[in-house]
Amino acid sequence: MSYGTLQLNAQITEPKDTVVNLDSEKHMHQKHKENHLKFRFDYDLGSVLNNAFLRKFLYGGTIDQKLIDENYDRLQHGPNHIGNTMDFAIQYRRFTGEFLGMHNVGFSTAIEWHLHHDFDFTDDGYSLIMNGNKSFAGKTADLSNTKYNFLQYSQIKLGLFKENEEKHSEYGFQLALNIGNQFEEFAAPHAQLYTDSLGEFVELEGEFEYLESGYIGKNSGLIQGIGAGLDLFYEIEKEHKYKFVFEVANIGFIYWNDNSLEYEAEEHYVFEGIVIDNLFDMPEQLYSTTVNDSLHDYIIANGHRGSHATLTPIELDIWYEHYLTEKISAKARFRHKIFGLYSPYYQLGGTYHISDKYHIGVDANYGGYSKLNFGVSLCMEINDNFVVDIRTRYLMGFLGHKFSGIGGFAQINYKF
Amino acid sequence: MRIKILIIISIILAVSTFSCNKRETHWQTDVLLPIVSSEMGVGDIFGAENIASNPDQSVSIVVEEDIDLLNLDSVINIDDTIAVDIFNVPYTFTIPPGQKVIQKETSSKVNFGKMELVHAKAKRAKMKFYVTNSIKQPLLVKYELFCATKDGAIYEVEERVEAATATEHAYVEKEINLDSYDIDLSGPNKNSFNVIYAKTTVWIHPDGDTANVSPTDTVLIVSTFDEFVPEYAYGYLGTHNLVANASSAIKVFGNFSSGSFDLDNMSAYIDVYNFLGVDLTMEINDFATKNSNANTNISLIHSIIGSTLNMQRASESGIDDYPVYARNYKYDISNSNLDQMVEIMPDSLLVSVSGIINPLGNISAGNDFIYFDKGLDAKIKLDIPLNFSATDLLIEDYASINISDDGIKEGDFNILFKNGFPFDFNLQMYIVDNSNSIVDSLFDDATFIGGADVDGYGIVRNKKDTRLRMKFTNKLLESLQSNDKMLIRAKINSVDQKKYKLYQNYSLDIKMVGDFVYDI
Known part of the structure; x- marks a missing residue:
């Protein structure tokens, strides 16, 4: 009986590379000599804003003033995050034993699809959007360091791993062909909006940078960029004693085609209303497009098309699990997403090993796209071939009005 | 086992339901x-x-309105048909292919009404040339319009006319484009006027057979003006009585729908430009402003109304871009009831004039001229200081x-x-x-x-x-x-x-x- 794919901790930081998600109560050599076909779906939504707000903002409903004010109080007077990621992976992992003269090696191959959204905003930005600009009459709203990233890409991965039976360790790598589907980036390193005390004008000034792939839309299968990536991992384990994992995934880039749009400018724009030359000769319509359309048209008109390279968010994951007793283990984790709008993430948790087939866990975590949160996990072996791992990362987000985040992880591991 | 699977499916369904419950977000x-x-x-x-x-x-309001006092279309009249020529032979004989049947020069007098023109230029002109053949062999017809030249070359055209059958005459129609041609109307001896001078030659077509031609055989050639838009005419233009009623829209007060304002120190002039190479006399019968909404007209009270205004002829400059030195006559009508005319906030200006072209007859010895894009123009200039x-x-x-x-x-x-x-x-x-x-x-x-x-x-x-x-x-x-x-x-x-x-x-x-x- 093996629990080769079991993750016992409920957390946001589920390793993306299932090669390192190998946890076992059996010996390492035994574990790796099995072949695995894994399906994994991972969804995260986290923010400083609470779930009651996010639920209505993203899935519909009226956001009342109480909820707006309540969330304003949650802001952290610095970059406030909203992150939303979705990952899907199918991996095949085979232990071959010998390969090119090396011993105790195996290979893995995977197809992965990633959707990455994150947004940084200021307290003033939140207030401006949710309360309107009237509260800023005669004042300046600070919008500096507002950022937005959207990236959707696919990967085809191929890698090797090697096991050291004496040290109970394993290390390996995967190379990835990155297939860029679409991306969009916005950044305002410095920006502010002044509203005249009588509302006679609003004044926007700042530095703005914008990048987008040639196409952004529903056709998520369109290939608009090509790149490469690298995953590395190392783990060491002593059965029922401890386990240490170091993983860095998706070190890479995507080179987008020459239809990509780039815009970078310092703007100083004073809006005094739509100027009508003659009041007695009004235009047919004061406006005919949405602000979003007009802004995008402006960017297209003032930007330039050309190839552009972007870095993929690198996922760094380091964790250590220590068995306090044969049934209970404790775990500490550090995680970070470099090149994403993500704060360092810390997690502490425990797992109760009910039996060889059932494990339940709880954890407390802080950081990432969210603040303090809790999660639970359940891992069970259905038969000798299937292991199912399900967890909520943000248990309190589901249950408590004041918490943030909606996240889930499901993995089915078929061993043969 | 089944219970475990049901639990898993339930969780997945619950998450999916939550995720897909999409309503409209608003705040x-x-x-x-x-x-x-x-x-x-x-x-x-x-x-x-x-x-x-x-x-x-x-600032002042300056209103300038142009009024065309003379419609030049009324000056020139032209008959459509220029010439009808019937060719036949007095006796029967045979004519081999390629041999000339007949040749005839014609000087046709065109009716231009009272005008006796020696030279004209057509802006657009189309002649039509109809040939009817009763001879049983095809003909070659050449039409040379000696009076029409362009870049030194006369206008000529050759046309094949098919053979007549036992029952039907052959017929051909040819359109002649005379745009921008100079037309000399002084005849072959340069001492006449209104003359179209042409030559018609008819051969048995070289491609035909020998023709038996009898006195009953005819070749009928008719030439007509299908369109004639003159650009220039020279000669004696005749004596014409003219009556013209002209109007011009005034937009400056269009924004005002009622009320009144009181103006001061207005000035106004009527500038008349005679671009015609003829002497003329003119009378302004009425000069009025009109407010259509209020249905109000106010006529000018000034000595110019009803007075005979003599205007001398313009002269030709010889410069292509400005071919005419116009005669300009300026009449100051400031000392009048102009303020009343403007204070009604008019939307149009009405002018009624009458006049005589060449009131003393052909005193220029046939040296009148007319450029048809310019006749007798009047500019009304109002200068209204905005002090009101x-x-x-x-x-x-x-x-x-x-x-x-x-x-x-x-x-x-x-x-x-x-x-x-x-x-x-x-x-x-x-x-x-x-x-x-x-x-x-x-x-x-x-x-x-x-x-x-x-x-x-x-x-x-x-x-x-x-x-x-x-x-x-x-x-x-x-x-x-x-x-x-x-x-x-x-x-x-x-x-x-x-x-x-x-x-x-x-x-x-x-x-x-x-x-x-x-x-x-």
Whole structure:
């Protein structure tokens, strides 16, 4: 009986590379000599804003003033995050034993699809959007360091791993062909909006940078960029004693085609209303497009098309699990997403090993796209071939009005 | 086992249901935003194209209206048919292919009415050339129009005419394009007028057989003017009596629908330009302004009315770009009832004239000329210094509105006016339905916009601020959304009913600021 794919901790930081998600109560050599076909779906939504707000903002409903004010109080007077990621992976992992003269090696191959959204905003930005600009009459709203990233890409991965039976360790790598589907980036390193005390004008000034792939839309299968990536991992384990994992995934880039749009400018724009030359000769319509359309048209008109390279968010994951007793283990984790709008993430948790087939866990975590949160996990072996791992990362987000985040992880591991 | 699978499926379904439960997200924000800004200057009221600055930066309305007093189409008349030639032989004989049957030169007199022209140039001209053949062999017909030359070459055309059959004559029609041709109408000996001089030659076509031609065989050639638009004519143009009624639209007062204003120091001139190479006499029978809405006409009271105005002929310059030195006659009509004519805020100018071309006959010995793009033109120039007082002068116009956005909830629109005119404005905006009936008004309260104060020189130095508030209620919003037109009406009165001189920097600045709840 093996629990080769079991993750016992409920957390946001589920390793993306299932090669390192190998946890076992059996010996390492035994574990790796099995072949695995894994399906994994991972969804995260986290923010400083609470779930009651996010639920209505993203899935519909009226956001009342109480909820707006309540969330304003949650802001952290610095970059406030909203992150939303979705990952899907199918991996095949085979232990071959010998390969090119090396011993105790195996290979893995995977197809992965990633959707990455994150947004940084200021307290003033939140207030401006949710309360309107009237509260800023005669004042300046600070919008500096507002950022937005959207990236959707696919990967085809191929890698090797090697096991050291004496040290109970394993290390390996995967190379990835990155297939860029679409991306969009916005950044305002410095920006502010002044509203005249009588509302006679609003004044926007700042530095703005914008990048987008040639196409952004529903056709998520369109290939608009090509790149490469690298995953590395190392783990060491002593059965029922401890386990240490170091993983860095998706070190890479995507080179987008020459239809990509780039815009970078310092703007100083004073809006005094739509100027009508003659009041007695009004235009047919004061406006005919949405602000979003007009802004995008402006960017297209003032930007330039050309190839552009972007870095993929690198996922760094380091964790250590220590068995306090044969049934209970404790775990500490550090995680970070470099090149994403993500704060360092810390997690502490425990797992109760009910039996060889059932494990339940709880954890407390802080950081990432969210603040303090809790999660639970359940891992069970259905038969000798299937292991199912399900967890909520943000248990309190589901249950408590004041918490943030909606996240889930499901993995089915078929061993043969 | 099944229970475990059911648990898993239930969890997945629960998550999916939560994720897919997509309703509309909305919340309310308080918006304080400029919506519209506009600056109404003197040019916006009277039309920028009508405003001229004076040396002291004051402004005048300058109205220039062109009136074409002579319709030149009435001067020239032309008969369509130029010539009809019938060719036949007195006896029967045989003619081999390629041999000439007949050749004839014709000088046809064209009827140009009273005009005796020796030279003309056609802007557009089309002749038609019809040939009917009763000979049983094909013919070759050559038509040479000696009087029509272009770049030194005469016009000529050759045309095949098919053989007649036992029962039917053969027929061919040829269109001759004489655009831009010089047409010498003085005949072959250069001593006549209105003459089209041509030669027609007929052969048995070289491709045919020997023809038996009898006296009953005919070749009929008819030439006509299908279109003749002259560009220039020279000769004696004849004596013509002319009567012309002309009108010209005046747009400068189009924005005003009622009220009155009192003007000072107006001046006006009538400039008449005679571009014709003929002497003429003219009388202005009536010169009036008209306000169609009020159905009011006021005729000029001045000695020029009914007086005979003698005008000498223009002369040719020999310059292609400016071929005519016109004779110019300027008549000052300032000392008249002009102010009354303008104070009715006319929308049109009416002129009635009569005249005689060549009243003394052919005193130029046939050296009259006419360029048909210019005849007898009059320019009416009104110079109206904007130094006036206004009484309930009403400007109004309809504007389209389209408020389809239902996000705007109750609030206010604050409208700030900075008035640089020494005039008070009473402004109201009405929502009107399709039949232009007023449905609602945008302002409930006072709509008075006070005029700016003037200094000791009568000049406005500082604009006067007025703030009006438009309460944006649900009722008003519904009216705006269910109608698509707005009537903007401004009533203007001089401060203290005094006359003020307007300067080019005067303006009424308008800014509309929205202060409302917006439902996103």
